[in-house]
Amino acid sequence: MSSFGIHTLDICKQQRKSRHLIRVGTCIILLKNIFIMANFYCEYCGTKSARVASLVSGYCPRHPNGPNKGKHKLFEGGEKTAYTCKYCGINNRNLSSLTSGYCPRHPSGPNKGRHAPAL
Ligand SMILES: [Zn+2]
Ligand SMILES: [Zn+2]
Numbered sequence: 001m002s003s004f005g006i007h008t009l010d011i012c013k014q015q016r017k018s019r020h021l022i023r024v025g026t027c028i029i030l031l032k033n034i035f036i037m038a039n040f041y042c043e044y045c046g047t048k049s050a051r052v053a054s055l056v057s058g059y060c061p062r063h064p065n066g067p068n069k070g071k072h073k074l075f076e077g078g079e080k081t082a083y084t085c086k087y088c089g090i091n092n093r094n095l096s097s098l099t100s101g102y103c104p105r106h107p108s109g110p111n112k113g114r115h116a117p118a119l
Helices: 003-017 025-036 052-056
Strands: none
Touching: none
């Protein structure tokens, strides 16, 4: 996201806080876009990004082939209030903390890989 977008959103938020009407058309459009726009997460490490393109272009510290041996992978399950490991069923509200732990029921063997979120 460009710094311009963030800056504009901050202005919008400030205006809402002070209960001023937002009269600038572009501001409303930006707010709407940001509101509709979901966050995207990496399936391996839980890194959050507002854009898929920027997410999958970065190297992943928890890539299955080794730290930074590959890029982030888009988690296609979207944003959730809680994430469940598809191997062992453990729950975590935070995708990044879920994927930081080793899974006792990993297909490669107990604790041979990390928890992976179910879709
Ligand atoms: Zn990642
Ligand atoms: Zn697990």
